Amino acid sequence: MSEPASAYSTVVVGTDGSESSLRAVARAGALAGACGATLVVACAYLPTEADERELARAQDVLGDEAYQVVGAHPAEDTVRTAAERAAAAGAGKVRTVAVMGSPVETLLDVVRRENADLLVVGNRGLNGIKGRLLGSVPADATRRSQCDVLVVHTTD
Template sequence: MSENAYRTVVVGTDGSESSLRAVARAGALAGACGATLVIACAYLPAEADDREMAQAQDALRDDAYQVVGSHPAEDTVRTAHERASKAGAKDVKTLAVQGSPVETLLDVVRRENADLLVVGNRGLAGIKGRLLGSVPADATRRSTCDVLVVHTTG
């Protein structure tokens, strides 16, 4: 494997079909590079109150939905693991992490010493996305490693 190949690839999923398309692309890339694929799902605790839910939904601005509870998050990463494996990923690690999507992704990138972050483009289109930002835009802007934006919508 060349020293230029990616060693650790991180991808986030919220269980949506759009995010699973990004997972499949990340899985294929990780498999081709011989890299470890880390699939992360951010979730709010199931006992989150209405105010916390409203804040999370407001922060996400319709770009994604927030997974609530560790069990749904575990189901989400299990489904994503299957999708990534079918796409070619050999070494897959899954993480269900309590927190907001962007902070969770960036934290996982740091902790796993990742050299590639894969995000879907949902939320990047349109004037609203350009003005207000979105999960992929925020993650891309703040990432300390390379970012691949996968065309997962439209």
């Protein structure tokens, strides 16, 4: 008889500081706590010197999926707040990372670097027409992830 599959040991969750993403963080925190897993809270951000036209263009195309965080200091504040929310939900071991880059690439990079066995994302952007036509962070991350992905229902 083979050994049963073990619980998750490292869980990665992404946040942009929005209430929707913080709901995913809370669910990831509760799950990580229940499994005794380490939770890594990640936030992607644009550099503060990003061209304002580039930011406006991204928001026109992506709407709600555009960057919520610009700059390393706001990103650090975002992950600190998210880590508090995760701990309140039950996470025992929480680490935070703020990485300059696109949300999907950042999440996948953190999953690889941390050797994570679960990625948690919110469902914001999955149901809208823009998300279906252009892709969304949860859809792209789910499709490209090399580990299990939990999509948390975070939008009404």
